[in-house]
Amino acid sequence: MSLIHPTSGSARIFGKDVAAHGPEIRRDMGYLPSEVYYYEGMKVIDLLKYSASFYDCDCTQRLHELSETMELEMNRRISDLSYGNKKKVGIVQGLLHSPKLLFLDEPTAGLDPLMQRKFFNLIREENARGVTVFFSSHILGEVQRLCTRVGIIREGRIVEISDIRTLQRNNYKKVRVTAERLNAASFDLPGVTNMQTDNGTVHFFFKGDINMVLQRIGEFQVADVTIEEPTLEEIFMHYYE
Amino acid sequence: MSSTIYRHEFRTRLKSVVIWSLALTLLVVFFFAIFPVFADQAALMNEFLARYPRELRAAFGMDRMDLATVLGFYSFVFMFVQLCLAIQAANYGFGLVSIEESELTADFLLSKPVSRRQVLTSKLLAALTSLTITNLVVWVSSFVAISLFSEGRECPPLTLLLLLLSIVIFQLFFFSVGLVISLLVKRVRSVTPYALGLGFGTYVLSAFSGVFGDVTLELITPFKHLDAPYIVQHAAYNTPLVLLDIAVTLVALVASYWLYIRRDIPAVS
Numbered sequence: 001m002s003l004i005h006p007t008s009g010s011a012r013i014f015g016k017d018v019a020a021h022g023p024e025i026r027r028d029m030g031y032l033p034s035e036v037y038y039y040e041g042m043k044v045i046d047l048l049k050y051s052a053s054f055y056d057c058d059c060t061q062r063l064h065e066l067s068e069t070m071e072l073e074m075n076r077r078i079s080d081l082s083y084g085n086k087k088k089v090g091i092v093q094g095l096l097h098s099p100k101l102l103f104l105d106e107p108t109a110g111l112d113p114l115m116q117r118k119f120f121n122l123i124r125e126e127n128a129r130g131v132t133v134f135f136s137s138h139i140l141g142e143v144q145r146l147c148t149r150v151g152i153i154r155e156g157r158i159v160e161i162s163d164i165r166t167l168q169r170n171n172y173k174k175v176r177v178t179a180e181r182l183n184a185a186s187f188d189l190p191g192v193t194n195m196q197t198d199n200g201t202v203h204f205f206f207k208g209d210i211n212m213v214l215q216r217i218g219e220f221q222v223a224d225v226t227i228e229e230p231t232l233e234e235i236f237m238h239y240y241e
Numbered sequence: 242m243s244s245t246i247y248r249h250e251f252r253t254r255l256k257s258v259v260i261w262s263l264a265l266t267l268l269v270v271f272f273f274a275i276f277p278v279f280a281d282q283a284a285l286m287n288e289f290l291a292r293y294p295r296e297l298r299a300a301f302g303m304d305r306m307d308l309a310t311v312l313g314f315y316s317f318v319f320m321f322v323q324l325c326l327a328i329q330a331a332n333y334g335f336g337l338v339s340i341e342e343s344e345l346t347a348d349f350l351l352s353k354p355v356s357r358r359q360v361l362t363s364k365l366l367a368a369l370t371s372l373t374i375t376n377l378v379v380w381v382s383s384f385v386a387i388s389l390f391s392e393g394r395e396c397p398p399l400t401l402l403l404l405l406l407s408i409v410i411f412q413l414f415f416f417s418v419g420l421v422i423s424l425l426v427k428r429v430r431s432v433t434p435y436a437l438g439l440g441f442g443t444y445v446l447s448a449f450s451g452v453f454g455d456v457t458l459e460l461i462t463p464f465k466h467l468d469a470p471y472i473v474q475h476a477a478y479n480t481p482l483v484l485l486d487i488a489v490t491l492v493a494l495v496a497s498y499w500l501y502i503r504r505d506i507p508a509v510s
Contacts, residue, residue, distance in 0.1 A: 003347075003351055003505070003506040004506060005503060005505060022356060023355055023356045023359075024354070025354075026352060026353060026355075027354040031348075033349075037345035038349060039346055040344070051349075051353070054354055054355065055354065
């Protein structure tokens with residue numbers, strides 16, 4: 001965005017250097033900051049038109065489409081809007097020029113669940129058109145639902161970038177078995193961690209060949225068994241532990 | 242230059258311009274309306290003023306102006322006009338880019354496909370248009386006031402023109418100095434205190450330098466660079482000081498571009 005300047009290194013977007021070609025690059029970029037602040041005295045429609053006027057395209061139709069989807073009241077003043085409504089203005093504002101690259105920073109904060117769903121559909125549509133979407137969020141459930149690749153940043157450094165599916169597959173499994181005569185020693189295997197026994201049920205995390213666990217389970221008269229992939233949240237916590 | 246930003250900036254400032262212009266018109270016309278009384282009883286007035294302490298008269302520059310002449314009185318009015326113009330120009334200068342940061346709209350503007358240079362140029366031109374409108378209003382109201390109340394007394398047009406032309410230089414000084422200060426500090430939380438500080442501060446400096454006759458103070462305050470009594474007395478500018486004024490303005494403008502293009506916009510939150 002060229003809001004701050006690099007202390008070292010360089011970056012390229014669409015094959016252009018971000019420091020030298022900022023305005024050109026930003027033509028195809030949409031940005032939704034996590035905290036949305038706009039000119040307080042303006043009406044929604046005026047702000048959106050102002051925003052649209054920066055781009056070469058005729059965005060009026062797209063503007064109205066989007067605001068209809070997001071149920072935006074066009075004639076209210078920005079200062080009268082609630083946080084969620086401001087966020088909606090931000091979403092429309094970020095999408096109205098049909099960008100090729102989208103940066104969304106905490107886009108769902110303040111939106112009610114219905115709106116969130118509409119918004120996710122919107123993002124999926126954009127994505128299907130070939131738009132690359134960067135989606136930053138603290139709510140990992142929505143990242144898991146929406147994104148294909150995930151990057152985890154810890155203390156300013158990227159510690160992991162990978163496909164969400166592979167991340168989940170290559171990570172440990174959550175196993176829960178309920179059976180008679182079960183105790184912690186029953187699953188004394190390499191790769192088992194976090195063993196907990198609770199009234200005939202054992203929970204544990206397992207990383208390794210799942211067949212070994214299945215064989216052990218087969219030795220018991222099992223009442224109930226679940227083997228799950230961990231949620232993104234659990235994976236994330238794992239990186240911070 | 243982006244006409245979009247220019248229009249937006251101009252529109253947001255329009256109300257303020259109208260208010261300043263109205264206030265200045267009222268100031269010039271009503272203040273000047275008492276001129277006939279002064280002129281009619283010139284001897285009495287001068288005697289009356291002579292009773293004030295010399296320092297006080299010096300602070301207002303009254304020791305160097307003859308309030309019985311049209312331009313002498315006008316230069317007295319003009320000093321207050323200058324003070325208002327200084328505060329207005331400093332206000333626009335301080336607020337030009339800092340408002341985007343204090344109201345957190347810089348994110349919005351700078352993620353648009355425009356370069357920093359374009360942003361600053363458009364904002365600059367919009368603010369200068371606003372200042373010029375106020376300037377023109379002062380011209381018109383001065384002409385109106387003088388033609389209404391001078392009652393045929395002599396008024397050298399060239400000197401009046403010099404006075405009015407000085408407004409542009411004067412406004413530019415406060416505008417650009419305000420702008421560069423707002424870019425030098427980390428964050429301007431509220432524009433008005435800064436603007437009032439700069440406007441009144443330099444005015445008071447100029448008043449003090451009148452009291453003490455101190456030369457060094459004259460160098461730093463534009464109220465002295467474009468001292469109305471001086472212009473009226475000599476029918477000319479104090480050329481070295483005016484050149485200094487313009488030089489400071491240019492340096493401030495160039496520095497503003499340099500700083501703004503390199504400025505890091507702090508993340509919101």
